[in-house]
Amino acid sequence: MTDGIRIRAFAVEDTEQVVALWHDAGLTRPWNDPRADIARKLAVQPELFLVAVDAQRADVVGTVMAGYDGHRGWLYYLASAAARRGHGIGRALVAEAERLLVELGCPKVQLMVREGNEGVLGFYDALGYERFTVHNSGKRLIHDD
Ligand SMILES: CC(C)(COP(=O)(O)OP(=O)(O)OC[C@H]1O[C@@H](n2cnc3c(N)ncnc32)[C@H](O)[C@@H]1OP(=O)(O)O)[C@@H](O)C(=O)NCCC(=O)NCCS
Numbered sequence: 001m002t003d004g005i006r007i008r009a010f011a012v013e014d015t016e017q018v019v020a021l022w023h024d025a026g027l028t029r030p031w032n033d034p035r036a037d038i039a040r041k042l043a044v045q046p047e048l049f050l051v052a053v054d055a056q057r058a059d060v061v062g063t064v065m066a067g068y069d070g071h072r073g074w075l076y077y078l079a080s081a082a083a084r085r086g087h088g089i090g091r092a093l094v095a096e097a098e099r100l101l102v103e104l105g106c107p108k109v110q111l112m113v114r115e116g117n118e119g120v121l122g123f124y125d126a127l128g129y130e131r132f133t134v135h136n137s138g139k140r141l142i143h144d145d
Contacts, residue, residue: 002052002088005061007096010038010049017060018051025079026117036144037077041065048100052080052089062089066097066109073101073109078120094127112136 019034028034041049052062062080080089
């Protein structure tokens with residue numbers, strides 16, 4: 001555990017702090033309603049949606065949303081509070097997500113990085129992740145408007 005930080009599963013009461021953190025970290029997008037993303041995650045492997053909380057003040061200082069689809073593990077919504085970066089919160093969140101994925105038998109974890117967010121690749125390099133290039137393609141199946 002990183003000093004002064006506790007990592008636990010997301011709880012519904014964390015919602016507003018988590019949405020604010022994602023917003024501040026630049027992770028929200030107009031086409032993704034963060035509250036709908038949270039609601040969906042609470043229906044599928046909610047135990048893999050983690051928050052880092054300040055052990056004293058209990059406020060949310062980091063998040064990661066992981067999932068295992070039976071072939072690969074995925075990481076989404078990794079963020080640490082801007083004022084708390086560089087103190088191991090991101091590393092601790094990823095380590096706990098990896099531990100839970102391994103418990104499920106997940107052989108490999110990966111993630112997508114949005115174009116223009118090159119900085120985060122350095123973070124994952126530091127954690128031993130290997131870069132690879134693919135073209136992503138997606139299709140929205142449910143429109144949330
Ligand atoms: C990415 C992010 C979660 C990293 O969180 P953090 O709490 O600062 O990370 P840590 O302090 O645990 O850093 C872990 C290691 O990565 C290194 N690191 C962090 N950011 C780095 C960067 N941009 N380039 C190179 N190394 C980096 C740290 O130096 C540290 O190395 P060390 O453990 O050997 O000292 C944080 O910068 C963030 O919230 N970014 C905005 C949201 C975002 O882009 N998320 C990713 C979506 S794909």
